[in-house]
Amino acid sequence: MAAPFLGLEGLNTGIVLGLFQFAVVWVWTAIYVRVADRRLDPLSTVLRERLVDGADL
Amino acid sequence: MIPLEAAAYGNPLINIGVFAVFVAATLGVVIVVSRQKSKASDFYTGGAKFSGRQNGLAITGDYLSAATSTLVISFVYLLAQMAGAGGLVALLLGVSDRSMQGVVIGLVGVLMIVYVLIGGMKGTTWVQMIKAVLLVTGAAVMTLLVLMGDGFNLDALALAAQQAALDPATGTGKDLLEPMGRYGASEFTKLSFLSLSLALIAGPSGLPHVLMRFYTVPTAREARRSAVWAIILVGNFFLFTLVLGLGAPKLVGQQAILAAPGGANSAAPLLALGLGGEVFMGVISGVAFATILAVVAGLTITASASFAHDVYNSILKDGKADPAQEVRVARITSVVVGVLAILGGIAANGQNIAFLISLAFAVAASANLPSILYTLYWRRFTTRGSVWSIYTGLVSATLLIVFSPAISGSPGSMLGEGIDFSWFPLDNPALVSVPLAFLAGFLGTVTSSRRGDEEFAIEMEVRSMTGAGAGEAIVH
Numbered sequence: 078m079a080a081p082f083l084g085l086e087g088l089n090t091g092i093v094l095g096l097f098q099f100a101v102v103w104v105w106t107a108i109y110v111r112v113a114d115r116r117l118d119p120l121s122t123v124l125r126e127r128l129v130d131g132a133d134l
Numbered sequence: 135m136i137p138l139e140a141a142a143y144g145n146p147l148i149n150i151g152v153f154a155v156f157v158a159a160t161l162g163v164v165i166v167v168s169r170q171k172s173k174a175s176d177f178y179t180g181g182a183k184f185s186g187r188q189n190g191l192a193i194t195g196d197y198l199s200a201a202t203s204t205l206v207i208s209f210v211y212l213l214a215q216m217a218g219a220g221g222l223v224a225l226l227l228g229v230s231d232r233s234m235q236g237v238v239i240g241l242v243g244v245l246m247i248v249y250v251l252i253g254g255m256k257g258t259t260w261v262q263m264i265k266a267v268l269l270v271t272g273a274a275v276m277t278l279l280v281l282m283g284d285g286f287n288l289d290a291l292a293l294a295a296q297q298a299a300l301d302p303a304t305g306t307g308k309d310l311l312e313p314m315g316r317y318g319a320s321e322f323t324k325l326s327f328l329s330l331s332l333a334l335i336a337g338p339s340g341l342p343h344v345l346m347r348f349y350t351v352p353t354a355r356e357a358r359r360s361a362v363w364a365i366i367l368v369g370n371f372f373l374f375t376l377v378l379g380l381g382a383p384k385l386v387g388q389q390a391i392l393a394a395p396g397g398a399n400s401a402a403p404l405l406a407l408g409l410g411g412e413v414f415m416g417v418i419s420g421v422a423f424a425t426i427l428a429v430v431a432g433l434t435i436t437a438s439a440s441f442a443h444d445v446y447n448s449i450l451k452d453g454k455a456d457p458a459q460e461v462r463v464a465r466i467t468s469v470v471v472g473v474l475a476i477l478g479g480i481a482a483n484g485q486n487i488a489f490l491i492s493l494a495f496a497v498a499a500s501a502n503l504p505s506i507l508y509t510l511y512w513r514r515f516t517t518r519g520s521v522w523s524i525y526t527g528l529v530s531a532t533l534l535i536v537f538s539p540a541i542s543g544s545p546g547s548m549l550g551e552g553i554d555f556s557w558f559p560l561d562n563p564a565l566v567s568v569p570l571a572f573l574a575g576f577l578g579t580v581t582s583s584r585r586g587d588e589e590f591a592i593e594m595e596v597r598s599m600t601g602a603g604a605g606e607a608i609v610h
Contacts, residue, residue, distance in 0.1 A: 078313040087292025089495050091313030096376075099369055113358055121354065125600035 144407050144415040149226035152416035156424050160264060164257035180326065199524040201444035203501040204342040207529060208437035209474065210497055211341070212430055214490030216243060216479025217427045221399045221487070226419050230395045236480040242427070243476035249431045250438075250468045258431045261324055265424040270367055272421045273374040276402075279409045280381035288377070295380040304387035310380075322559045329565035332493055336568060337495025340502030343429075343436040354600070381405055399487050430475065438467035485548060492562060493535055500527030500567035504575050513591040515575070516582040523575030530570045536562030 078091035085093075229235055284291040290313060299305035309315055317327035338344060349362070376511035377445060382391060382401040385408045394400045406418035442464035447455040455463075482490060504523045508515040540561045541547055544553030560566070 079311065086288045087289040087294075087296065087311065089313070090312055092292070092311065096373075099373060102365065102369060106362060110358065110362055113355075118355060121600045124596065128596070128600065 164253035289468035333564035340498035519579030522578030526574035527571030
């Protein structure tokens with residue numbers, strides 16, 4: 078882990094892997110938000126409208 | 135290396151001035167927002183059209199266990215923040231005497247109580263928003279300044295920091311870039327690191343004052359938006375701290391940091407002093423101070439709301455207390471919690487704050503997270519399972535901390551090396567206490583004579599997914 082990463086002595090493998098975590102978090106968040114906005118929200122809107130209109134499920 | 139005189143850390147007069155400006159400005163905001171016409175219960179709902187003033191855990195659990203865990207976690211976290219405030223102010227005002235630092239902590243506590251009593255939830259929320267902007271901006275500016283010194287070459291910065299750390303004249307001589315440098319000493323310390331990681335992952339989602347934030351949004355969509363904002367802001371902030379953490383040993387030097395009043399906790403203000411001079415240091419410290427104030431105010435109001443609603447109204451008054459009574463109890467509780475936090479903060483003064491916070495996270499991860507996850511994803515989960523899980527997590531985490539090397543028996547421990555009653559080998563209890571709480575929740579549920587209310591669970595799920603009926607109180 079302390080080995081240089083692609084010749085970078087300061088940013089060793091461990092630190093680069095640590096930084097990679099940030100990228101992973103952001104990519105996953107973006108994917109989740111996309112799915113939630115496009116697929117889950119329309120479904121929950123339909124459900125809410127039916128509930129608010131007083132219709133039983 | 136920027137020269138740093140050993141005796142003077144910035145100009146105390148400038149620091150006091152900046153502090154005064156920050157306190158006056160935020161207090162002004164608090165007074166203005168709280169002047170707007172408000173109902174009594176706004177004291178802790180912030181006027182949100184939502185039933186979230188119930189403790190989130192209390193919805194499926196019982197009030198007493200939910201309130202107990204909220205109070206304990208809030209207290210541990212408050213203690214860390216108060217100690218931090220003491221260390222910060224001590225550094226800026228040049229107060230190195232322990233008893234005078236205690237006085238400073240007391241003043242911070244009084245200020246916090248004033249914010250909470252005047253501003254309530256709404257005022258506290260405003261202070262938190264202001265400080266979030268200031269904190270991220272301040273950290274971003276410092277990060278840019280540090281990176282500019284190395285032509286935006288992070289690799290060069292890391293190497294320079296490493297050199298300064300290895301040089302016995304400025305650093306501690308320890309390898310800064312070696313992975314697991316701090317935790318790699320033995321198998322136990324490696325396990326400690328794993329335990330700490332678990333606490334840091336699971337803890338924040340169980341912190342009561344963070345949970346409370348999510349009751350102020352009406353729909354899943356809004357909650358998602360909040361979460362995305364939080365991820366962006368917090369993610370960037372942690373990237374900034376990586377740069378600042380490399381900048382401090384390079385520009386200030388570890389020796390100079392450790393010699394300053396406040397020790398390791400004063401790294402950021404000293405870095406600001408080196409980067410931008412006395413005024414910049416004052417501003418950055420003012421931001422840090424505002425952050426601490428906002429957090430302690432948020433914690434205090436969460437703890438007092440939990441006590442007033444979950445214990446006073448729901449248990450003592452059988453749910454029949456009128457809102458005015460409840461708010462009066464919440465106000466009194468704020469004062470009591472504030473006084474306890476001052477005393478605890480004075481006792482914890484001088485400890486590493488990041489470490490104290492990791493303990494609060496461990497308790498939150500153990501006491502709250504298992505119940506929350508079970509409630510969300512396991513329809514059969516019962517009140518009994520919730521109570522067992524909360525108490526098991528709370529008690530096991532607390533006991534394991536008391537008997538850990540963090541409290542006694544090691545050179546860096548709270549009571550010092552001389553007193554030793556530690557038998558638990560890990561610094562952080564999460565690795566043991568979180569699974570225990572999950573197990574207790576499972577056992578409590580399967581041994582319940584009554585099955586979990588699946589209909590209620592389904593109703594909750596539909597409500598949370600669609601936001602339907604978020605404006606009405608949930609009957610439970």
